[in-house]
Amino acid sequence: MRLRSDGFPATTLVTALAIAWAMGIGLIAARAPTGSTTSAAQAATTIPAATTTPARAAASAPAPAAAQATGFVGDETCSTCHEPEGKGLHATLHGKAQNTRTPAAKTGQSCETCHGPGQAHVDTGDKAKIKRFNAMSAKDVNATCLTCHSKGSHAQWNGGMHDARNVSCASCHSVHNPKSERAQLKTVTAVQTCETCHKQEAMKVKKSGHMPVREGKMDCTTCHTPHGSTNVRMLKVGNTINETCASCHAEKRGPFLHDHAAGRESCASCHDPHGSNNDRMLVAKDPMLCQRCHVSSRHPATIYDGTQIAAASNRAVGRSCVNCHSQIHGSNHPAGEKFLR
Numbered sequence: 117m118r119l120r121s122d123g124f125p126a127t128t129l130v131t132a133l134a135i136a137w138a139m140g141i142g143l144i145a146a147r148a149p150t151g152s153t154t155s156a157a158q159a160a161t162t163i164p165a166a167t168t169t170p171a172r173a174a175a176s177a178p179a180p181a182a183a184q185a186t187g188f189v190g191d192e193t194c195s196t197c198h199e200p201e202g203k204g205l206h207a208t209l210h211g212k213a214q215n216t217r218t219p220a221a222k223t224g225q226s227c228e229t230c231h232g233p234g235q236a237h238v239d240t241g242d243k244a245k246i247k248r249f250n251a252m253s254a255k256d257v258n259a260t261c262l263t264c265h266s267k268g269s270h271a272q273w274n275g276g277m278h279d280a281r282n283v284s285c286a287s288c289h290s291v292h293n294p295k296s297e298r299a300q301l302k303t304v305t306a307v308q309t310c311e312t313c314h315k316q317e318a319m320k321v322k323k324s325g326h327m328p329v330r331e332g333k334m335d336c337t338t339c340h341t342p343h344g345s346t347n348v349r350m351l352k353v354g355n356t357i358n359e360t361c362a363s364c365h366a367e368k369r370g371p372f373l374h375d376h377a378a379g380r381e382s383c384a385s386c387h388d389p390h391g392s393n394n395d396r397m398l399v400a401k402d403p404m405l406c407q408r409c410h411v412s413s414r415h416p417a418t419i420y421d422g423t424q425i426a427a428a429s430n431r432a433v434g435r436s437c438v439n440c441h442s443q444i445h446g447s448n449h450p451a452g453e454k455f456l457r
Contacts, residue, residue: 187233190224194234202227204292208300217264230260230291254284261285269343276344283313288342310336317390325398326391339389357382361389372446374453378409379445395435402436410437 195202205211205219205226213220219229228234230247237246249257262273265285273279288309294300296309303309307329311318314336321329328334336342339360341352351360361383362369368379378385386405387397394401400408403420424432430439438444441455449457 187235188225188228189234189238190228191226192224193238194227198227201292208291208294210291210300249284249286254282254287257284257286269341272341272344272346274344277350278342279344306335306337310342320388320391323391323393325394325396327389327397357384368445370446373448373450374455375446376444376455402438403431406437 191202209215210218211220211226212218215221220226222229232247234246237243247260258273258279262270288302289300290302291300295302295304296306299306301309307318321327339352340350342350345351347353347355347360348357351357353360353363383389386399388399389397392398398405407420420429420432420436431437443452443455443457447455447457451457
């Protein structure tokens with residue numbers, strides 16, 4: 117037997133290599149069925165994975181049931197009975213889904229955003245199971261609207277004059293069937309809406325001396341803000357009546373070197389802002405208006421009535437006192453103490 121240089125028999129080494137090769141072939145052959153069973157096992161494990169997809173679908177199937185558990189039924193269910201209201205809603209700003217601030221932005225909940233979950237109402241048919249704004253108190257109606265409309269001009273609503281008098285948003289506005297071009301009012305114009313309550317002011321506007329409301333150059337909201345204000349009489353501008361008037365009549369604003377006390381206190385001391393049958397919307401005719409304060413100061417204590425007209429007194433005709441006291445709102449002339457110049 118030949119020996120290797122290290123003394124190990126060469127024949128034994130060849131035999132060992134042949135045995136190792138044969139064992140390797142056997143292991144490879146034996147591994148093939150194992151692989152198939154493994155594939156089968158993997159397939160078996162894959163089958164449940166495949167079956168878990170319907171299982172997951174089945175698990176997700178109760179999602180509508182979960183949605184029903186919250187009480188919402190969706191717009192389509194509401195429209196089966198209330199189709200005109202649904203069409204009317206989607207024709208207004210509330211129905212613009214592209215605006216994320218609108219009720220329509222919540223998919224399928226345009227109606228229930230305001231009226232609340234409708235499942236109980238649908239199941240029972242009981243009208244008491246849904247919010248009906250024509251049957252709710254003004255406080256509850258306003259609370260619903262204020263969940264969205266609580267900023268800007270609406271921020272002063274709580275505690276305002278309309279709020280204190282139990283006026284609701286639904287008294288003036290219509291969500292489903294508005295008639296106006298803006299603000300979704302129940303009437304065509306803001307003036308017609310205000311006239312439903314403020315009839316005395318509405319009649320004043322029809323007098324000979326009036327603001328250009330009838331001509332369409334302004335309306336009630338030009339001066340007033342119906343949703344509340346920090347000013348008196350719900351005026352829109354400033355904190356006093358004079359500030360509101362001066363927002364248009366800037367030449368009467370002042371300050372003057374010599375100002376008229378009556379005008380400094382309030383423009384409404386002499387003028388009726390809604391209308392009057394007197395010249396320049398005065399609350400009384402001249403000179404009776406002036407004589408409310410100036411009875412006997414610097415002029416004879418004479419009542420300027422019919423006798424003075426017969427005597428051709430210039431204090432009872434034309435512009436009466438203003439014939440001379442032309443700068444009646446105030447004067448910046450050094451000698452304008454009497455408002456003559």
